[in-house]
Amino acid sequence: MSYPGYPPSDSYPAFPGYPPTGQESVYPPAGQYTYPAVPGGFPGGGSYPAAPPNAGAAGYPAPGGYPASGGFPGAPQAGGMPPYPGGPGFPVPPTGPGFGGYPQQPPAQSYAGGGPAQIPGFPGGQVPSPMPGPPAAVVQYTQGTIQAAPNFDAGRDAEILRKAMKGFGTDEQAIINVVANRSNDQRQKIKAAFKTMYGKDLIKDLKSELSGNVEELILALFMPSTYYDAWSLRHAMKGAGTQESVLIEILCTRTNQEIREIVNCYNSEFGRDIEQDIRSDTSGHFERLLISMCQGNRDENQTVDYQKAQEDAQRLYQAGEGRLGTDESCFNMVLASRSFPQLKATVEAYSRIANRDLLSSIDREFSGNVERGLKTIVQCALNRPAFFAERLYYSMKGAGTDDSTLIRIVVTRSEIDLVQIKQMFTQMYQKTLATMIASDTSGDYRKLLLAIVGQ
Template sequence: MSYPGYPPSGYPAFPGYPPTGQESVYPPAGQYTYPAAPGGYPPAGGGSFPAAPPSTGYPEAGGYPAPGGFPAPGGFPGAPQAGGMPSYPGGPGFGVPPTGPGFGGYPQPPAQSYGGGGPAQIPGYPGGQAPSPMPGPPAAMPQYTQGTIQAAPNFDAGRDAEILRKAMKGFGTDEKAIVDVVANRSNEQRQKIKAAFKTMYGKDLIKDLKSELSGNVEELILALFMPRTYYDAWSLYHAMKGAGTQERVLIEILCTRTNQEIREIVNCYKSQFGRDIEEDIRADTSGHFERLLVSMCQGNRDENQTVDYQKAQEDAQRLYQAGEGKLGTDESCFNMVLASRSFPQLRATAEAYSRIANRDLASSIDREFSGNVERGLKAILQCAFDRPAFFAERLYHAMKGAGTNDSTLIRIIVSRSEIDLVQIKQKFTEMYQKTLATMIAGDTSGDYRRLLLAIVGQ
């Protein structure tokens, strides 16, 4: 983070400014001194010099959510707005991914850097010189996420179980009553409905639903009643079960989940299906794609949100030498960087890479890789910049052209419904100039369409 006009001309830089937790005091007490000035520093009256903007993203401790709900009315300063990404003082917006749907270009940090040390000699810069990798614009990408499904107020599991029982009792099924309950309850509430149903009627709700429903609406409702972690593990298991492998499902789940989510999925896979997910991946995939997925299964991505710009410069140079800068490709180098670095760190690395190689990192991955490993690496990179854009693109291609990939449509809508489906909808409209609901309505029908639209929030 930088402050316009600081340090003043003729004065040395302050490495590491502003120190975490001391953004509102300048200079940090006991570290640096300013020349005497009338009234002294800070100005008489005890004011801080200068006040710093929030640096840790949203929500802030003690700040957001604001009264009246979350997000705060009018949005947050620097928060993503429809039609654009946040902007920072003195520079363009960050959080814009590389190429293709949902990809733009990488913004360039200021070429000037304050502080000691000569410029590094790096190919791709004018005269072979790069600016010193001192902190530039923040690589953090302030954003908030929001699901379309919220927990229902005044929830009564027994009453909902009774409604579902009545909807399935006798001849015919009242699908509308089922949709109205299922689409307006959180996943946690649905688990309580299942338990109440068995307690009240001595029957298994899922078995009853399966006997009454069929086709896509059955798959959608059963997915909604699966606990979130189990649904991911179930999806991975069925992607590798039997003949053939659904590699895109493996990428969609393993390359987009958080460390905690991945560890929970791995444990659930073992406990529910009695199998080791790593062994199944090794049996169903091969080569560099197999190694990338095994790396993802560890759930060990660095989660430190502080960016090391020196390391970003080094990683960018390493990636350049492993791909564009040599004949052939050192795939293990790309695997190491993209599988282990934090998302803020990857954004900084990608920005440095675009200066070194004179093209963005996604384009280089296109040139150096192919097939599933290319798709996996690009999924990680896109999620580092804009995870909702990744899912928006997947949804679009699930419905584009003749036919619909209903399993992909169901899986993404259900799995993101309580996480970031609001942002996915916004990104979908920005990327494709049509709403997600419009495309769903044109590709589906009946109770299946009604339930999908209810989840999406139309």
């Protein structure tokens, strides 16, 4: 499970589409639990506030759920999520790397592995020891809406799909029941079993039975995830015109391993070099940013170097706000190479130096696709689910629907962090993702999308 950026700072840079004042995407809620910005100190030199006197105190998680979220469905229980002693409804913050201990800093002796720390007002009056000190790294848990089905039988599912497509008409609901409740890996096994059992290609059969958006959605679900990303990139650059937003969405948000696999797949499946295609379809600083992304060489060390964050923030300020003109290569170097936790610390340091958040400075210093690409990287460093929630919202807002974007994000995030994206969507737009999908789509297409998002 994850709330990316957890625990975040108690402020969130304002940029278009992100939560309005009072609805910041922070967990725990702003001002209740602070988190050290630099080793050995708390923000502003303050300290953790005292623990609330009892479970009913304002701002303290109600039994069974976290503030404002209604609970974290499927939160991992093993290894760090037992109930507090004496308080079965209170989840204990995990004691692994990345979680800064408890709301009230425990007595020093509890770090040495002494007896349980006595904390007045906590259920049971104590928490287990030893308790770790606040680490520099942030561990993030994420959760997809689609999980691997238990008791999976590829042959049985292949038979269900065959019956659904045999004879007159198609039993779309039977197809939806299978594809929306199997992981991508299980769908690949169903494809293989179908060909073994019937000597036919499942994808060709599905294409002959389906049409329109529901066909595009089901075919996307049956593509291996790496192939789907590579296919989307090829489609974005094929023919006249280029869908730059697709290039940004994929290349600026994936992990190093995902990027390298996409680049290799692009070459093996389409016989083309992705860098060459990018050079042919883009230019200038945007081209350079995408080529940097294609290397899959972003630092992935999760430990934050606060001194480097300060230096990078100063470097970015001097490359933009602090001079006439803009040194675009400096922005490219920092944003393309630093780890996302490191970039988050840099963004926070930049706000203190420039009296303006980094996203606003990028707005002022850049324009067009390179601006959108740089902002996407910063948004992912701060809150990746919020970036995808915004993309989903604007795919459906206003007249018409950008179905390709809606399908691509729902499919590609369904096993990664769609639970968090749904939560962010509700916080940011005061409506659920399912409600907006239901009002913007229809028929079997709507049914399948809602099944994937977990409605």
